[in-house]
Amino acid sequence: MRTLLSIFAMLVCAGTFAQTDVSGTVVDEGNNPIPGVNIVVVGSSTGAVSDFDGKFTLKVTQQPPFKIQASSIGFESTTVDITANNQDVTIVLKEGNELDEIVLSASRTPERIRESPVTVERMDARDIKNSSAPSYYDALENLKGVDVNTSSLTFKSVNTRGFATFANTRFMQLVDGMDNSSPALNFALGNLLGMSELDVSTVELLPGASSALYGANAFNGIMFMRSKDPFKKQGISFYAKTGITSSENAGDNNFLDFGLRAAHAFSDKFAVKASFSFLNGTEWYATDYTNYNGSTGDAISGTRASDPNYNGLNIYGDEVSTTLNFDALAMAPAGTFGSSAVSRTGYEERDLMNYEAESVKADIALHYKPFADDFTIIWNSKIGRGNTIYQGANRYSIKNFFMQQHKLEIRNKNFFIRGYVTAEKAGDSYDTRFAAINVNRRWKSDQQWFTQYATGYLGAITGAIPGVTPGDPSVAHAFARGLADTGRFEPGTASFKGALDTVTADGDLLTGAKFIDNTKLYHSDINYNFSELIDVADIQVGGSYRQYVLNSEGTIFTDYDGPIKYDEYGAYVQVQKKFMEDKMKFTGSIRYDKAQNFDGNVSPRISLVFSPDEDKKHNFRASFQTGFRNPTTQDQYIGLDVGNAILVGSAPDNLDRYRTRPITNNFPAGLEAFGLDRIVTLSGNDAYNNSFTLASFRAFGASAAAGAPNPGLLEQARFDFVKPEQVSAFEVGYRGIVYDGISVDVSAYYNAYKDFIANRTVIVPNYGNVDFSDITDLTPVGGAPTPNALIAAANGDFTPFQLYSNSQADINSYGLAIGVNTKVFGDFDFGVNYTYAKLDFDQASDPDFETNFNTPEHKVKASFGNRNLFENFGFNINYRWNDAFLWESTFADGTVSARSLIDLQINYSCKKSTFKLGAANLLGHEYVSAPGVGTVGSQYYISWTINQ
The missing domain is CATH 2.60.40.1120 (Carboxypeptidase-like, regulatory domain)
Structure with missing residues (x-):
């Protein structure tokens, strides 16, 4: 002992x-x-x-x-x-200085930003602390060349170099190496599954193509968010924000945002961190009631009072429309009462959504270093749930949407291998357009409603209704609508709420509006850097594998008989070498990718960085690279009737599976005897093989309206199945210190696109062949031998389909960005940047194609502030301006007005606490990011952060 x-x-x-x-x-x-x-x-x-x-x-x-x-x-x-x-x-x-900042994303290895082979925008924890934006995700809009489009308070879409939509499938968002995109939608839902700002270490953003290292969909830009290391950043951090959102149409509404992060290293081998954040507020109201032509999608004049066929942008249910031939219904001679297109009375969007915005995120990570060095094993789990609004072909209430990611990663400074799964559930999400349509139908069928309307109109126009002035069409239409709307469920009543709850819980779009989604994504990456084994150059190799498991139970995709699975994989190699006494740096990489339904793609990248002076204050760069984008899950496998068109993906097996609901045709009674079917169903193959181009169908319709229908104007649509789109990107740039602390960053680019993925709208006749090979002799009923497809067009018996193909047109874009940062008045920080973006596309070369470039030609951003204005006080002001631009989308086209915005914050730090008082859009210049979205007003907030 x-x-x-x-x-x-x-x-x-x-x-x-x-x-x-x-x-x-x-x-x-x-x-x-x-x-x-x-x-x-x-x-x-x-x-x-x-x-x-x-x-x-x-x-x-x-x-x-x-x-x-x-x-x-x-x-x-x-x-x-x-x-x-x-x-x-x-x-x-x-x-x-800015040249000394370290970035990892440009070459998958740490390097000074001045040595980056491509343009990089960067934000770190210090920038977040001094940002005037309400959140770090909002602050991304202050970066040079970056657009942030607001679909709702909690859903913002980040984009660079044009071609922006809210379904931004050309831009990738990675969080600690995990693709943050929704597996079914193929784009990130803002920061729904991102990270709490307390855990953000750096955000790096690469504008432009990055497929050579990051594969498919790193096509127009990629953003990397990296979290803090629990070994290095320990302790408990907390923030709380509150304030109001304010706009004319929504008034003043409170919001609350708070978060917590805890990290602890139990030893030099094991550390744990966890974070949680919660946000609750009121969405920006969408109240644009502009009248839109239901057939062409063009904005037109008229209100509900003046246009019987009114189709308000943020009013739903009024898409249900038909043409009432009052002469035929009254059995009167042609021209007696005429005819009129009439739509059902719809509901405003704010009656169909409760506009509660909410985001809940939680994250836990376990870090284990078995040898107490940089060899680390990481398990990371992330979950997110939220309510938001997404604008695609329709406006969707994303309610109780749930996403989760789980990752296992093994890494050290020379390699990593990771695998993760992303799973999502749509929760109680629903389509507001179908919600309105089917609430209407729950109290009165379309046939009953239009019959009552026609009866009321004829009674009023002929003077058969006491007290109604005869002969006035506007009075007759008003009376007819009032008669048909008798018994309508009024917003705010128990009957309306009950009908809406029933419809939004029903996944059958014939009777409901809910969409179901339980899609998953499995992904793995591997990378090895041979720099410590090979002296001649820095060489990296790597690869990835991904599998999608689509599961919407037939509500989004054509997965009627079970989940649809498909996969894609890729491999790459990169070589870096310095020459001329380290003044010249060469980077070359090449990647091969293969998706299940498409041929393989090769993506090379070559870049040079030249730093002529010994201190490397001046750095010139030039690069050429290619990028590609695989068609999304929806491009391939969607099968969805969104009301104004049917979306059908172009995977060959998808076309065979998709069938429409039974369609009732409008041709006059008696034509059944000539072999025309009153009820039909169409397939995805009809959209590709038996349809007219939209432009030719519009031209034919115009000729018919002028009294001289010209069938020769009609052209058969001939579009190939969708395939990957490609871009060749050329870029030159300079980053350096030009004079006494003045840093300048300039870049210019030119992008040439090939096989640009295009959403095509085609018109499928419900009967008849578009080559006019089948003809019906209508002589017995006073007509003439007529192709069945023309009979369908004359009677409104046609169905719009939106399909997915590629444009053969020459599509190019080019632009430049310049940023200047310096100190003024001693120690005040001042920065200003300008971005120019231009689309080069001849619309005449592809009349039916919309590029969705959707970005201003000119943008100016500026910042002015001081982190230490005086003891413990700091402030920052951000200014943003852009000119007006055209927004194109499947929801609506329109011009977005120019806007000028100012954000401001002042902060006070005391020991481990920082208090901030701020305002976004201080001057209250309300705006919309796109036609149909909520009107963004001002956001005023106060925050308290401990130990950030």
């Missing part, structure tokens, strides 16, 4: 002797303390973080001498020698 006690005492003494205590303070060149600095023992994972006063303490299980390194965003790293136990050190960090 005595021997054991002696051995134990020796071990305790040895352990005590081996421990070294180091303490100190980190300051800047003005002797001001710097909080949040990472201090690590060189060669190990042992570390600490400086507190609000810049102080830190390290307990190291090794004897001196050794080195510690201090690093912080915005400062140059500094190494200090530790030569004795209980040593107290003062570490002075020199403020770095």
Whole structure:
């Protein structure tokens, strides 16, 4: 026993002797303390973080001498020698410039931003702290060349270099290496499954094509969000924000946003972190009631009072329309009462949604370093649930939408291998257009409603209705609508709420509006950097594999008989080499990708960075790369009737599966005897093989309206099945310090697109062949031999389909961006940038094609602020302006007005707390990001952050 006690005492003494205590303070060149600095023992994972006063303490299980390194965003790293136990050190960090910032995304390896082979925009935790935007995700809009389009309070779509939609499938968003996109929708739902701003370490954004390293869909830009390391950033952090959103149509509404992050390293081998955030508020109201032509999608004049066929943009249910031939119904001679297109009375969007915006996110990560070095095993689980609004072909109430991601990753500085799964559930989400249509139908069928309308109109126009002035069509239409609307469910009543609840819980679009989605995505990545094994150059190789499992139970996709599975994979190699005494850096990479339904794609990239001066204050770059985008899950497998058109994906097996609901034709009674079917169904093959182009059908309709129908105007639609689109991207740029602390970043690009994926609207006759090969002799009923397809066109017996193909037109875009940052008036930060973006497309070369470029030609952004205006106080002002531009989409086309916005914040820091008072859109210049979305007003907030 005595021997054991002696051995134990020796071990305790040895352990005590081996421990070294180091303490100190980190300051800047003005002797001001710097909080949040990472201090690590060189060669190990042992570390600490400086507190609000810049102080830190390290307990190291090794004897001196050794080195510690201090690093912080915005400062140059500094190494200090530790030569004795209980040593107290003062570490002075020199403020770095923008050229010294480290980025990882451009080449999948850490490099100074000045050496980046392509344009990179960057935001870090320090920028977030000083941002005037209500959230870090909103602050992305202040980056050069970046557009953020607002679909709702909680759904914002990030985009670069044009071709923006809210379904932004050309832009990729990665969170700690995981694709943040919805598996079924193929685009990110804003920050629904992103990260709490307390856990954001850096955000890097690459405008333009990035397929050579990141594969399919890294086509028009890619954003990387990286979280904080729980070994380096420990402790508990908290923020709370509250304030109001204010707009003319929605009034003033409160919002609440708070978050919590906790991280702890139990040892130098094991650390855990968790974060949670919650936001609740009121959506921006969509109240644009512009009248739109239901057939062409063009805005037209007229209100419900003046146009019987009124189709308001944010009014739903009025898409149900028919042409009433009052002469035929009254059995009167042609021209007696005429005819009129009439639509049902719809409901405003705000009656169909409760407009409650909500976002709940939670994240947990376990980090294990079995050898106490940089070899790390990470398990990460993320969940998100929320209510938001998405605008696609229709407006969708995304209610209780749920997404989750689970990742296992093994990595060190030279390699990583990761696999993750993304799963989603649509929750109680529904289509507002079909909600209105089927609420209407629950109290009165379309046939009953239109019959009553016609009866009321004829009675009023002929004077058969007492008290109604005869002979006035406008009076007769008003009376007819009032008669047909008798018994209508009025918003706010129990009957309306009951009908809406029933419809939105029903997944059959004949009677309901709910959409069902339980789609999953499985993905794996691997990358290895041979830089420590091969001296001649830095060489990386890697690859990826992805499988989609589409499961909508037939409500979105044609997965009527079970989930649809398909996969894609890719591999790449990259070589980097420096020449001319490290003044020239070459980067070359090439990637091969293959998707199940398409031929393989090869994506090369070549770039040069030239830094002629020894200090590398001037850096010139040039690159050529190609990118490609695989058709999305919807491009291939959708089968969805959205009311004004039927969306059908072009995968060959999808065309065979899709069948429409039974369609009732409108031709006059008696034509059944000539072989025409009153009720028909159409297939996806009809859309591709038996349809007219939209432009020719419109031209034919115009000739018919003029009294001289010309069948020769009609052209058969001949579109191939969709295939991947490609882009060849050329870019040159300069980043450097031009004079006394003035930094300049300039880039110019030219993109040439091939096989641009196009949404095509075609017109399918419900009967008859578009080549006019089948003819019906209508002589017995006073007509003439007529092709069946023309009979269908004359009687409105046709169905619009939206299909997916590729444009053969020459589509190019080009632009430039220039940013200048400097200090003014001593230590005030000032930055200004300008972006130019131009589409080069001849509409005449493809009349039916809409490019959806959807970005302003000119944008100017500026910032002015001071982090230390005086003791503990700082402020920042952001200004944004863009000119008017055309927005094209399947929902609506229209011009988005120019806008000029100012955001402002002032902050006060005290110990570990920061208080911020801010306003987004301070001057209240209300705007919309696109036709049909909510009108964005002002957002005023106050926040309290602890230990960020």
